[in-house]
Amino acid sequence: MVNIAVLGYGTVGSGVVEVIRTNPESINKKAGDEIHVKYVLDLRDFPGDPVQEILVHDFDVILNDPEVKIVVEVMGGVEPAYTFVKKCLLAGKSVCTSNKELVAKHGPELLKIARENNINFLFEASVGGGIPIIRPLNSSLTADEILEITGILNGTTNFILTKMAQEGWEFDAALKKAQELGYAERNPEADVEGYDACRKIAILSSLAFGDHVDFEEIYTEGISKITAKDIAYAKEMNYAVKLLASSKREDEQYYAMVAPFLVPPTHPLYAVNDVFNAIFVKGNVLGDVMFYGSGAGKLPTASAVVSDVVDATKHLHCNIMSFWSSRKLGLTKVDKAVRRFFVRVPDGTDAKAVFGDIDEVRVDAIGGEFGFITQPMSEEAFREKCEKIQILSSIRLL
């Protein structure tokens, strides 16, 4: 029997206990041992819930119990999660976490401690909810140099943008529903302003490129400036507005950014709707591959956490090598990236005088303004041109 402890009985923590109780036979068979939840740590009590019998309020009970071999950290946030996880690893306990803030900030250090102690620090649920992407990047796509990762990595914003486009919902109503469904972060600003997607692309890029990508150096824009009018233009042009997190390697230059993009119907990310996430990966020999599935929510995320518990059980005294080193990867400024842009301007604007050749677009129901798509140009050149006229909004094209 392998005893585990779960730190945090919120949405994901209760999901982990539920998944283990739902599929015990198949999980134990795949793990090659019986997985037993010995403790759940939470500050709160849960009267009437069977978890109350194994609930503890003191982390040291778990830390000091040599029978606990695997700790699941699903508290979220950097502290006290970082302190608890580090202590567990130093005490020889493997850790499985869904905590992207923790992994993005302290991943290399925690991986190193796990390596030195011949145990594991696993974080499949930190990116893409229930989608297997960490393990494939670490263990499957090993024949390739990864050239690009572009993903819809935040379920809440994808849900909001989908509902605004397809159902005509207001932004606030869609966000409220995402919160009720357990998709959103405690502070939904992290979703809406792109910070959550930023941490996730930092984790994926660090794994793909082998060196540490600092999330604080990634250019990040969220969806809070996207309006119903922007969505109406996108529909008119048959594009979908998606919050994309992307990193690319071109020669020895590395770019990473998070921002809303107009995605054409020919791209596989166009059809990724609601809370679904998708991660498009380009390898130099494999070509394109895409991972798709439920990107947030209690059970999909818990499924990914439990898959790590199974892996940790199978490798109790054997470290699963990770390619993520603590050496920092220098990112090239996105200013140099070249792409087309969609722009909205008031009627009467001489857009051609500033932008040259443009494709104009009008939406019947929206008066007093028009939109246009530019020719390809660098981010820097685009910004300089925007300073010469009044623009109502702009979105990048994928």
Ligand code: HSE
């Ligand atoms: N708030 C996150 C999302 C949860 O909406 O994707 C999953 O990481």
